[in-house]
Amino acid sequence: MENDPQAQEEILEELVMAxxxxxxxxxxxxxxxxxxxxxxxxxxxxxxxxxxxDSKSLKRFVFLLxxxxxxxxxxxxxxxxYWLITCRLPGNYPKVLDVTK
Numbered sequence: 001m002e003n004d005p006q007a008q009e010e011i012l013e014e015l016v017m018a019x020x021x022x023x024x025x026x027x028x029x030x031x032x033x034x035x036x037x038x039x040x041x042x043x044x045x046x047x048x049x050x051x052x053x054d055s056k057s058l059k060r061f062v063f064l065l066x067x068x069x070x071x072x073x074x075x076x077x078x079x080x081x082y083w084l085i086t087c088r089l090p091g092n093y094p095k096v097l098d099v100t101k
Contacts, residue, residue, distance in 0.1 A: 023083075023084055026079075026080040026083060026084060027080070027084075029076060029080070030076060030077065030080050033072075033073055033076050034073075037069060037070075037073045040066070040069055041066070041069075044062060044063075044065075044066050047062060048062075
């Protein structure tokens with residue numbers, strides 16, 4: 001970053017606008033994903049309690065689906081953390097602005 005205060009202020013204003021534009025969708029996505037992940041986890045818990053006589057292969061398949069769902073959830077959370085937290089470090093401001101233009 002340059003040492004010129006005016007240039008730094010302009011970069012900061014552009015960054016705030018870029019983060020506002022994309023940050024809101026990330027937060028809403030995390031909220032929706034969290035709700036759906038909670039519902040899916042509750043359904044799987046209910047399945048294992050109620051349908052104890054199902055075959056082991058079906059139970060393994062349901063568990064595999066839970067793992068895929070968990071991997072997707074972790075990926076979304078990591079992406080949001082990276083974009084909303086890591087990219088806000090002062091050294092990354094110019095890089096974020098280049099990507100959003």
